[in-house]
Amino acid sequence: MKFVDEVTIKVAAGDGGNGCVSFRREKYIPKGGPDGGDGGKGGSVWLQADEGLNTLADFRHTRHFKARRGENGMGRQCSGAKGEDIVVMVPIGTLVYDRETGEQLGDLLEHGQQLLVAQGGRGGLGNIHFKSSVNRAPRRATSGTEGERRELKMELKLLADxxxxxxxxxxxxxxxxxxxxxxxxxxxxxxxxxxxxxxxxxxxxxxxxxxxxxxxxxxxxxxxxxxxxxxxxxxxxxxxxxxxxxxxxxxxxxxxxxxxxxxxxxxxxxxxxxxxxxxxxxxxxxxxxxxxxxxxxxxxxxxxxxxxxxxxxxxxxxxxxxxxxxxxxxxxxxxxxxxxxxxxxxxxxxx
Structure with a gap:
């Protein structure tokens, strides 16, 4: 006998992709300079209210949600692709709390309403950003930041008259x-x-x-x-x-x-x-x-x-x-x- 109007899930946003160290190498262009692109942003995790659901029963089987990581930057100033966001459907009337802090993150009261619960990491910078008059060939790039990770407590209060x-x-x-x-x-x-x-x-x-x-x-x-x-x-x-x-x-x-x-x-x-x-x-x-x-x-x-x-x-x-x-x-x-x-x-x- 298991009642699921309260459930705990874990969400993890995607990490940002790393910036790229690259130099332009083309025939007849001996001093091409840096052209490393930025890493892509990590995917975020969203909750969305859906009027077609009325319990949290589906979360008995799936309790972990992880968005994709951003891709690394590439040469020729190509930025990495952004990680795809995840949208998790929940019933209307779902209260969402951060389990660790007890903070209420949101209250989903209308069909289609969305709540961001885990922000994707920022993409790292490619070496093109570090070019200067005194550093024409920077070999420096930054790594992407980690995506947010949270344990959420979701509580359903029925929206009935x-x-x-x-x-x-x-x-x-x-x-x-x-x-x-x-x-x-x-x-x-x-x-x-x-x-x-x-x-x-x-x-x-x-x-x-x-x-x-x-x-x-x-x-x-x-x-x-x-x-x-x-x-x-x-x-x-x-x-x-x-x-x-x-x-x-x-x-x-x-x-x-x-x-x-x-x-x-x-x-x-x-x-x-x-x-x-x-x-x-x-x-x-x-x-x-x-x-x-x-x-x-x-x-x-x-x-x-x-x-x-x-x-x-x-x-x-x-x-x-x-x-x-x-x-x-x-x-x-x-x-x-x-x-x-x-x-x-x-x-x-x-x-």
Whole structure:
């Protein structure tokens, strides 16, 4: 079981090529003078955000990236060829750190955005640069400089509008299948979801949002239990959290209300700020209850929790209640976006 929203890779830019010591030797030109060319610049390593990726899973197999060295200079004032750059594709939302210093190098938020992570070495100078009135035949050239070498820590935080939070087997993957075109793996055992899944929920022409199916959180996750805080980190960029709870949990020793409290406690311990984010309660798997008992079951759960926020009762498997939930989420997000736009305009006006 290996989760790869955090990964360490090594990058090495190419060294610069060496300068050349050469003299012009042509018939009838007895004093041709120096004509050694410069070395080529080493290739650099870039990271580029790609909207077609949503995990760092590919880096399980390839963790070393090295750009090509610049070619050495040549006679007749010919410079060496520049080493070819390497462009490494990463998901949108990737944070990049220098592992040795802890410095954040960049945050790739838009498709096509690039970040230089290792600069290629400079090419050395050929002997033509050292010609002077007192040194007509310089035999001096410089070597190319070394390219940068770095160990990078990359961390992915999903760029989703809505995050699904809940215990393993709460039905998050099934819900994302019900409301979007995403098809995450679904099964009746804990931790079916090992990698976060993104789905685009469309509720009409020009109206859509992105939902993240975050792997299940267990008690002690804030301290690293289970798959740890990596999953909780994925919620940090979402505007709205849907807290899913199983109406009839497989573990009957823990009531639905206790499950909600445990997850809410993990959220507070991980990030008090995140715990204050708007959170809606979604009671899932109502198809397992007789229709006559469903509303009373939801009412009892809310009363036990003292829940004051929005509550939705759905069956992700049958799709019951999911359309209304999607429409209401879309309406709330549109209001949030409008508020953010208005706030941005006010800040620009004040400046």
């Amino acid at each position: 809505v995050g699904l939070l809940g215990m393993p087997n709460a039905g998050k993957s099934t819900l994302i299948r019900a409301v979007s075109a995403a098809r995450p793996k679904v099964a009746d055992y804990p931790f079916t979801t090992l990698y976060p899944n993104l789905g685009v929920v469309s509720v009409g022409a020009g109206r859509s949002f992105v939902v993240a199916d975050v792997p299940g959180v267990i008690e002690g996750a804030a301290e690293g239990a289970g798959l740890g805080v990596r999953f909780l980190k994925h919620l940090s960029r979402t505007r709205l959290i849907l807290h899913l709870v199983d109406a009839l949990p497989l573990d009957e020793s823990v009531s639905p209300a206790e499950q909600v409290r445990k997850i809410a406690d993990e959220l507070r311990r991980f990030s008090p700020e995140l715990a204050e984010r708007e959170r809606w309660l979604v009671v899932n798997k109502l198809d397992l209850l007789p229709e006559s008992e469903r509303q009373s079951h939801v009412d009892a759960l809310c009363a036990e929790l003292g829940w004051q926020g929005p509550v939705y009762a759905v069956s992700a498997l049958s799709g019951e209640g999911t359309e209304r939930l999607s429409q209401d989420v879309m309406t709330r997000l549109e209001a949030m976006w409008a508020e953010e736009e208005e706030q941005g305009r006010n800040e620009r006006t004040e400046q």
